[in-house]
Amino acid sequence: MxxxxxxxxxxxxxxxxxxxxxxxxxxxxxxxxxxxxxxxxxxxxxxxxxxxxxxxxxxxxxxxxxxxxxxxxxxxxxxxxxxxxxxxxxxxxERQFPAPNEPRPSSWRAQVQLYSERTRAMYRRHPWLRQVSTVRPALGPGVMAGDEYLLSTVSGLGLPPRQLAAAASSIGTFVDAHAAIEADNAYLVRVTGETEDTWWQQRMSFWENYFDTERHPTMVEVWNGGGFEASAVDQAAEAYEFGLNRLLDGIEAAAAKH
Known part of the structure; x- marks a missing residue:
């Protein structure tokens, strides 16, 4: 790609x-x-x-x-x-985040959730975005509105300016990265006609013929404990929600120290 x-x-x-x-x-x-x-x-x-x-x-x-x-x-x-x-x-x-003087969700976590939902929906509508690096962004209205909104979601936590900027950037990076992965998976389903679960099922022989349990004991332990029982789609959703919530927990904990 x-x-x-x-x-x-x-x-x-x-x-x-x-x-x-x-x-x-x-x-x-x-x-x-x-x-x-x-x-x-x-x-x-x-x-x-x-x-x-x-x-x-x-x-x-x-x-x-x-x-x-x-x-x-x-x-x-x-x-x-x-x-x-x-x-x-x-x-x-297209994400149309609330402007500074417009109504928005009351809690900062709900505001982050709004950013998450609209960003992920944007990637689903435009899966080609996963092919575009924005490491050096074009400084247009869409970029600036997203950055302003993210900064504003954490601005009331009492973090020093540099930590506030770092927190907003961390959230944006996490959401954008996962949104791109979701879009990539959806694209592969569309062009191949195979779901992710089907792809894994076709490679079941790997576990029987090539997987070395002694070299991967933690994987075996997680497997035996039911850690991989969910479908690929559900696992991805759980990983996303878990990671985002733990990231927000960490930001709240850092803010509590100030």
Missing amino acids: TIEHSGGGDPDRSLALLWRDRSTQPEPVRGRRPTLTVDRIVASAIAVADSEGLTAASMHRVAKELGAGTMTLYTYVPAKNELLDLMVDAVLS
């Missing part, structure tokens, strides 16, 4: 496009009155990526979907890097 990297576009061009709603400049016009908009181009690219994968969302393919020439797209979006930045930020914006 090829990994793309966001934030790779020209900074000035990407930022101007990402924050185009704040620009007073008209969209580029060459010759006749334009029939395209940046929003239409981005929406079309996302639709192609959703149905056929990220690789399919080339400038040429998007232009074809819109009934336009490829060169015409370049008068709106200068390169594929900038298009990827716009696509990622657009789907991040």
